[in-house]
Amino acid sequence: MYHDSSLIDLSESRIKWTSSANDLLILFIDRRYKTNSASEYTRHGLSRRIQALVHSTDRVFATISPSSEESPTEEIRHDAEAFIQSFLVNVYGAIDNMARIWCVETDLRNAKGVPISDGMIGFGPKNVRVRESLPDELREYLINCDPWFAYLENYRHAVAHRIPVYIPPGTLTDQEAEEYRHIEDEIGKAVRERNLELNGKLTAEQKALGTFKPLMMHSYGENARPVMIHGQMISDLATVVEIGEYLLKALPNP
Template sequence: MAYTDDDVTEMQDRCDDWLEREGALTNELFRLQLQVPRAREMMTHGVCRRLSDLKHGLQRVFEVLPPQEAEPTREAIWDATAFLQSFIINVFGVMDNLAWLWCLEADVRGPNGRPLHRSRIGLTPDNEDLRGSLSARTKAYLTGTDAWFGYLEEYRHSLAHRIPLYIPPKQLDDAAAAEFARLEAQVGGPDWDWGRWPEVIAAQRRLGVFEPVMMHSFGEGARPVRFHGQMICDFATVIEVAEHVLADLQGRAAPADRAG
């Protein structure tokens, strides 16, 4: 289903709001008086660099493949796919950067008093020790994002290890799918004229309609996700999680430090 003009306007307004909020967040992050050098590196070259990459990827997808584009070129789809893949990896990465930033600066330890193993440093629901060290407000917020973390892990793990996410060039209804299969069945066999191959490919490409969705594996039961709105949602969630961690870090500062 195509986006309406109102849908596009709303998405652009929301996108502009979150881009502005990201700028304010980044400024506050650079003002942090961190005591652990590795935490400073994780903030500067992890969190803030990835925020910049996410902002660029979000803007470029909207530029090369606008929400209302009905017949994008293959080059536009390839470019948008590359930005989408980078975006998903960096969304996942910035969550880990935030976890490391908090863990290092707050010196989070396990029940045995020893530093957390790197496999236990994260913000996902299974990282109970690190989540438990955050403020009640931040823990409550993260609990509300559990389903989102599930979606993120599904797409990130498939992208990194199994089937990379992609943008299907067309969506087929039952009639179009049957015609696609009929054309496919013509190919091959002892009497097949391979000179007709471009003709069959061209006929298949004319079938169906373009929908701005991303996928990974049909075999794994993945569902198509409309990526323009999802990217804004992901970007917004990153900003809100980072704001909560930032507030917890600021809360650790001495009153004199906060006054400066």
């Protein structure tokens, strides 16, 4: 799973960033806003999402402990997958909430003087008008996060529209991968022949292949990049917190 030094880093980072997330939540709620919309996005959008991020992080770490050397059951993996999907959607939503707070508080408009449309609101690379309106410090931070935005959109859009998050029961060597594909073909034949007994036997053989690693991915056919669950969740939470901290400094006084 993880080396001892990595386990210490994960534990310390998790404590640091969940605590920072809770502190950020309080700062956003305590702030006075110029518009009712910004207050709404904060109190009923961003604050709920930050709480959900902290809760999902805690639940995944409890469900699949980084220090465990045992392969989790299918039920445990499904529980973790559900929390991770909630986490990804709320990471994306938290960034969107912050972008909306910025747009309504600054009355951001397009080149024609019309309030910027919902489809143009965001902090990602495609949200050019919003990024142009930001102070240099925040804009530069977001530009440095462009690879992270690419990862986030890849996973969030897959979860929302195409393929859900999957935690493989095992990581395969090249030889095991070949055996996995062979068994997959045999399972297909057993299903077509309505041979339930053989299907069950082959499925059990397939599940026994590989060594468990705490990875997540979505589609095998979309060139999805597998990522380590625990470290990625901490990184995602930290990025949300840091964007929020920059935004608080950038927002105009009410």
